[in-house]
Amino acid sequence: MSLEWRQQRIAKNETSFRDINERLESGLRQARHNPERLEFICECGDRECESSVPLSFEEYEVVREDSRRFLIVPGHVFPETEHVVASNERYEVVEKFGEAVDVADASDRRSADGRRSDSATP
Ligand SMILES: [Zn+2]
Structure with a gap:
């Protein structure tokens, strides 16, 4: 399979997981449920x-x-489409590059055309 196709498929998987997390978070906020983690x-x-x-x-x-940023278990990085921008013992944050950026931007529920953070290190 081509690199481009593979990058897009990986990005689509990641954005669908992001949708699930977004719903989880907003559901808990509405319920005023506020656990530490x-x-x-x-x-x-x-x-x-x-x-x-x-x-x-x-x-x-x-x-x-x-x-462009996604949340992963440490080590679950796909280096052909993203690189790690932050990491600690619990999680890593990866940032997409190349073809995958378009997919990640287009599917952000919070923004129609993709958002960029000012901070280099989340
Ligand atoms: Zn994973």
């Missing part, structure tokens, strides 16, 4: 991945400030 799902490009990632609301919001 939420179990988000890993937004990596592996469709079969069922890992969860513990993050606070605040940490999640920082990741969401940029349409």
